[in-house]
Structures are given as structure tokens and as C-alpha cells.
Amino acid sequence: xxxxxxxxxxxxxxxxxxxxxxxxxxxxxxxxxxxxxxxxxxxxxxxxxxxxxxxxxxxxxxxxxxxxxxxxxxxxxxxxxxxxxxxxxxxxxxxxxxxxxxxxxxxxxxxxxxxxxxxxxxxxxxxxxxxxxxxxxxxxxxxxxxxxxxxxxxxxxxxxxxxxxxxxxxxxxxxxxxxxxxxxxxxxxxxxxxxxxxxxxxxxxxxxxxxxxxxxxxxxxxxxxxxxxxxxxxxxxxxxxxxxxxxxxxxxxxxxxxxxxxxxxxxxxxxxxxxxxxxxxxxxxxxxxxxxxxxxxxxxxxxxxxxxxxxxxxxxxxxxxxxxxxxxxxxxxxxxxxxxxxxxxxxxxxxxxxxxxxxxxxxxxxxxxxxxxxxxxxxxxxxxxxxxxxxxxxxxxxxxxxxxxxxxxxxxxxxxxxxxxxxxxxxxxxxxxxxxxxxxxxxxxxxxxxxxxxxxxxxxxxxx
Numbered sequence: 410x411x412x413x414x415x416x417x418x419x420x421x422x423x424x425x426x427x428x429x430x431x432x433x434x435x436x437x438x439x440x441x442x443x444x445x446x447x448x449x450x451x452x453x454x455x456x457x458x459x460x461x462x463x464x465x466x467x468x469x470x471x472x473x474x475x476x477x478x479x480x481x482x483x484x485x486x487x488x489x490x491x492x493x494x495x496x497x498x499x500x501x502x503x504x505x506x507x508x509x510x511x512x513x514x515x516x517x518x519x520x521x522x523x524x525x526x527x528x529x530x531x532x533x534x535x536x537x538x539x540x541x542x543x544x545x546x547x548x549x550x551x552x553x554x555x556x557x558x559x560x561x562x563x564x565x566x567x568x569x570x571x572x573x574x575x576x577x578x579x580x581x582x583x584x585x586x587x588x589x590x591x592x593x594x595x596x597x598x599x600x601x602x603x604x605x606x607x608x609x610x611x612x613x614x615x616x617x618x619x620x621x622x623x624x625x626x627x628x629x630x631x632x633x634x635x636x637x638x639x640x641x642x643x644x645x646x647x648x649x650x651x652x653x654x655x656x657x658x659x660x661x662x663x664x665x666x667x668x669x670x671x672x673x674x675x676x677x678x679x680x681x682x683x684x685x686x687x688x689x690x691x692x693x694x695x696x697x698x699x700x701x702x703x704x705x706x707x708x709x710x711x712x713x714x715x716x717x718x719x720x721x722x723x724x725x726x727x728x729x730x731x732x733x734x735x736x737x738x739x740x741x742x743x744x745x746x747x748x749x750x751x752x753x754x755x756x757x758x759x760x761x762x763x764x765x766x767x768x769x770x771x772x773x774x775x776x777x778x779x780x781x782x783x784x785x786x787x788x789x790x791x792x793x794x795x796x797x798x799x800x801x802x803x804x805x806x807x808x809x810x811x812x813x814x815x816x817x818x819x820x821x822x823x824x825x826x827x828x829x830x831x832x833x834x835x836x837x838x839x840x841x842x843x844x845x846x847x848x849x850x851x852x853x854x855x856x857x858x859x860x861x862x863x864x865x866x867x868x869x870x871x872x873x
Contacts, residue, residue: 423569429855430561433595436862438500439508439553440487441742442596443814444523449484449556449597450476451524452535456543462525462691465518470692471525475516480539483507483549490866491743500866508550512543525691528645528683531599534563538597553597560597567605574612578830579843580763581608581823586851587756588739588748588858589816600816603647607820610639611783611827614656615834618663626664629672633660637676643820644680645687649793650820652786654680659782698804705800715806720795723810737815739857744814746865748857759850767829780828787825791818 440446454462454474462471486507490500529536538556547555571577577585584590585604594601613636617623622630637657643650654677661673688702700708709716723729732740738756739748773780794817795810802812831837839847 423565426565426568429591430565430595433591433855433858433862434554434557434561436859436866437592437595438487438490438504438866439557440484441491441746441866442593442598442600443743445596445598446484446488447519447521447524448532448599449535449539449553450474450481450519451521451527452532452556453477453480453539454521455529455532456536456540460529462521463518465520465692465694467692467694469694471690472522472692472694473518473520476519477513477543478515478517479510479513480549480552481517481519483510483553491745493745495745497865498867504550508548508553510549512546512549512552514543520694522691522693523695525693526645526648526684526687527599528642530642531602531646534559534602535597557595557597560602561595564594564601564605567602567609571605571609571612573836574616575834576831576837576839577608577611578767578826579839579847580760580767580829581826582847583760583763583850584819584822584826586847586854587737588854588861589737589741590819591854591858592739592741593816593819599646600819603643604819604823606639606643607650607823610636610643610653610656611824612834613639614660615832618660619834623660623664626666628666629668633669634672637672641676641680645683647820648684649790649797649817650786651680651793652789653824655782655786693801700805702800705805708805709796709800716796716799719799719807719810722808723795726809729809733813733815733818735815737818739861740815741858741861742865746861748861752853752857756850756854759846763846764826764829767826771829776832779832783824783828783832787821787823787828790821790824794818794821 440449451462451474453476459474463474464470465472486503489495490497490503535556538559539552542552542555585594585608590601590604594604613632617630617633617636620630620632622628623633640653640657644654657673657676661669698705734757735747735750735753736744738753740746741748771780794813798812799807799810803810
């Protein structure tokens with residue numbers, strides 16, 4: 410009876426999540442998430458066989474590929490309402506006009522260099538949606554909606570799988586329910602997928618390490634193989650998450666066996682081989698600097714105090730710290746759709762209070778090594794964000810590290826949050842006070858998201 414009740418509750422939660430996702434997507438016009446245009450066009454390239462980017466006219470490296478000509482025009486047209494100063498009042502009219510166009514079935518070259526670092530597998534749901542749309546010769550509107558639906562559904566499926574193995578604490582749930590997180594989960598980019606995969610990685614790790622098959626040393630189970638596959642995808646989509654490679658290493662050291670050691674070695678070799686290949690062959694013409702990435706990295710490695718000073722001056726800047734906070738919680742769109750400043754303070758305060766309470770009640774001595782690993786992975790991943798942007802997006806020398814947005818910190822903070830409270834596998838029922846706190850946070854986030862998007866894009870009359 411109890412198992413049946415849990416399944417009913419779980420199904421009800423899934424239904425609520427689907428309704429929420431469907432409602433949010435009705436309020437967001439296409440291509441309003443940062444870099445959404447290049448993500449979609451890279452997926453279109455993959456959908457008809459271009460797994461890797463191709464050299465461009467410059468001949469300096471891989472930087473683009475062939476995408477449908479009308480899909481390129483559609484993506485570029487929707488960018489007219491993106492960015493500060495753009496006329497958002499034409500969103501509905503532009504969406505209607507651009508969305509009626511069909512596929513050209515004629516390709517043109519498009520520069521998507523920023524996506525060249527990502528393993529193509531991250532774009533499977535996007536590519537499947539666009540491949541199907543091409544074959545059915547759907548309009549751009551229908552093609553976009555189908556693709557967005559598949560991407561959002563994939564993220565929800567990953568989250569459901571994770572929640573079937575362990576229950577995140579209330580802080581983790583809050584971080585997944587900020588207006589920014591909800592906005593990204595509802596957009597066909599890779600941010601929502603990465604966040605969902607991160608939660609699933611944590612759930613699989615907890616589940617595998619507690620499984621009888623792993624503890625008895627009887628070979629690799631499917632969950633363990635899936636865990637290693639997800640880690641590869643995450644590390645090749647977000648190189649700052651390389652510290653999570655500690656998970657397979659620790660599993661192999663704790664229960665060594667030839668199949669496990671060989672598999673973990675392959676995970677390491679493939680991950681680093683792909684990153685080396687992508688970095689060495691991709692030419693990103695968006696970044697024009699006096700020094701190359703490798704030379705800047707060598708400079709900071711030879712003089713680490715120089716980078717520490719740069720990092721300190723960056724995070725010591727009040728305006729930069731405020732921007733990180735605000736863009737973590739809710740500067741939506743292409744940094745042109747902020748939720749109210751007082752709302753950011755309320756959400757921030759709620760998250761801080763939840764974190765403090767969890768820190769106080771956490772039994773730190775229980776599963777101390779696992780908690781230490783989670784904290785290390787989260788903090789080191791955060792550090793690598795600053796290092797990565799310092800060597801790839803910031804000129805040298807510099808006073809501040811540029812290019813960092815608050816949304817970049819979501820996945821690292823999910824690992825940090827997972828170190829608090831219970832770190833055991835298994836589904837548990839949240840206490841009434843946790844449910845109340847999360848529902849209040851989620852309800853307020855949804856209210857902020859809906860009112861902000863309706864005021865910005867005025868699409869409510871089109872859909873409701």
C-alpha cells in the first residue's frame with residue numbers, strides 16, 4: 410500500500426512538472442536563451458550527418474557547418490528581439506511571421522564555433538527534433554516547438570530517473586527552482602540538460618556505491634556504466650566539471666577489479682582526448698586577443714600569484730559580485746530580462762537561510778569522505794570557471810575576468826548543496842517544513858518568471 414501511495418505521489422509530481430514546463434514555454438519566444446541560436450544550428454548540422462564542425466573561410470580551424478538556409482534566417486530573425494534596447498513589442502508579430510516559413514532543404518554555412526568544444530551526444534534530443542521536423546517538412550514554428558518539447562522532456566526524464574534513486578535536500582530543490590534555472594530548463598539549449606544530468610550523476614553515484622553488486626565486486630552493473638557515460642558527457646560539455654572525474658576514480662579504488670579499472674581508464678582517456686582535440690582544432694573568431702589561450706595559461710601557471718590576484722580583484726568587486734548573484738537567480742534572456750531586484754534579494758535570502766539550517770543539522774561525521782568529495786568537486790568546479798574564462802575570454806594582462814554569468818555556477822552549487830543533509834541513496838519523504846519551504850520558493854519563482862516574461866514579450870494573448 411505504501412509503495413502504491415509513493416508511486417501515486419511521484420506520478421502527481423511528474424504531472425505538475427509537465428504542466429509547469431508547458432506553461433513556461435508558452436511565454437518564451439524562440440532563441441531567447443543565450444547562445445540558443447548556435448546550439449540549435451549545431452544540432453541541425455548534426456541531424457544530417459555533420460558530427461564535427463568544419464573549417465571556415467579563414468582556414469584556421471573548425472568553426473561552423475552547413476545548416477538549412479531558412480532555419481538560419483529564422484534563428485537570426487528571432488534575435489531581433491534579443492538584447493538590451495531591442496524592441497520586444499514585436500515579439501508576437503515576429504514569431505508569427507518567421508514561424509510560418511518552411512524548411513528550405515538547401516544548406517548554407519554558419520559559424521557556430523562556440524559549440525565545437527561539446528561532444529555531439531549532448532545534442533541528441535535537439536538533433537532528433539530537427540531531423541523529424543525536416544522529414545515532415547514542418548514550419549519553423551512547429552519545428553522549434555517539437556525540438557523544444559523533446560529537449561525539455563529529456564531534462565524532465567533525467568530528473569525523474571534521479572529522483573527515483575535519491576531525494577535531493579530542500580536547498581538543492583530550491584536551486585533547481587530559481588527563475589533562471591526554470592527559464593533554462595524550458596529552453597532548447599544545454600543548460601537544463603547539464604543540470605539534470607548533474608542531479609542524475611549524484612543519484613547514480615549514491616545508488617551504485619550502495620548496491621550489493623558493487624560492494625560484492627561482481628562486475629559492472631548497468632547503472633555504473635550509465636554513470637560513467639554521463640560523466641563523459643558532462644565533462645565534455647562543461648570542462649569546469651572535470652573534478653567529477655573523481656567519482657569513477659574513487660569507485661575503482663574502493664572496489665578494484667579489472668573491468669572497472671579498464672572502464673575508468675577509458676573514461677579518462679576519452680574525456681581528455683576529446684577536450685584536447687576540440688581545443689586544438691576549434692577556431693573561435695568571436696574572441697580577438699593579443700595572446701593565445703595556451704600562452705595565457707602558461708603565464709598563469711608559471712606565476713600562480715598573478716592569477717590569484719586577478720581572481721581576488723574580480724570577486725572583490727561589489728558590482729561584479731552583485732551581477733553574479735542577480736544573474737544566478739534571474740537575469741533572463743540575453744541578459745535583458747531581469748526579475749525585480751527586491752525579488753532577487755528574497756530568493757537569495759531564502760537560499761541562504763536553507764543552507765545555514767542544513768549546515769547546522771548535517772551530521773558531518775557521517776559519510777564524511779563523500780561530503781568532502783562533493784564540496785571539493787563543487788568548489789574546484791567553481792574555481793575552474795574563473796580559470797577557463799581568464800584564459801579563453803579575457804585579454805592578458807587584465808584587471809578583471811570577463812564573460813562570467815551567474816548561471817554558470819548552477820551545477821557546481823548543486824554538488825556543494827548535495828554535501829548537506831542526507832547523502833544516502835533511496836527515496837525519502839520530505840518533512841512538512843521542507844515541503845512548505847520549497848513550495849513557497851517554487852510558487853514565488855513561478856510568479857516572478859511569469860510576470861517578468863509576460864511584461865517583456867507580451868505573448869500571453871497569443872497562447873492563452
